Amino acid sequence: MMGEYWLPPELFSLDPFWRNFFDHKTTVQFDHRLLAITTFVLIVVYWLRARKSDLPERARRGANALLHTAVLQVVLGISTLLLAVPVVLAVSHQAVAVLLLTVALYLQHGLRRA
Numbered sequence: 095m096m097g098e099y100w101l102p103p104e105l106f107s108l109d110p111f112w113r114n115f116f117d118h119k120t121t122v123q124f125d126h127r128l129l130a131i132t133t134f135v136l137i138v139v140y141w142l143r144a145r146k147s148d149l150p151e152r153a154r155r156g157a158n159a160l161l162h163t164a165v166l167q168v169v170l171g172i173s174t175l176l177l178a179v180p181v182v183l184a185v186s187h188q189a190v191a192v193l194l195l196t197v198a199l200y201l202q203h204g205l206r207r208a
């Protein structure tokens with residue numbers, strides 16, 4: 095929830111419309127939340143499917159690392175929000191975002207020979 099709402103009513107209150115995506119704090123946070131949920135759900139679905147297929151060892155390790163890193167990232171993100179953005183958590187969350195991208199590249203590389 096954001097404040098009292100699942101879908102905040104003021105999402106598109108700025109004019110012109112496109113400015114909301116850059117200058118409206120609520121809209122930016124809401125976009126981040128949607129992208130975070132989408133990314134996380136896709137990673138879980140990917141992992142469930144990868145588990146059933148016959149992947150090379152490196153790719154299997156990459157898929158497992160991707161899931162673990164995504165869980166860590168979501169836990170850090172939610173903790174950052176609930177504790178009102180302590181710098182150490184916020185910075186860790188940003189660093190783990192880079193780690194998540196790195197793990198995704200590692201996985202992609204491991205899949206090249208699959």
Ligand code: HEM
Pocket residue numbers: 123126127129130131133134167168170171172173174175179184187188191194
């Ligand atoms: C795949 C990458 C990422 C995932 C899965 C993710 C996930 C999350 C989640 C679930 C939250 C809780 C916020 C909410 O529900 O409203 C959050 C908060 C936050 N994230 Fe991320 N995040 C990612 C990348 C990033 C990046 C790259 C940055 C900045 C460079 C960032 C900055 C923040 C900040 C500042 C918060 C706390 C304040 C707020 O909610 O606006 N995140 N993140």
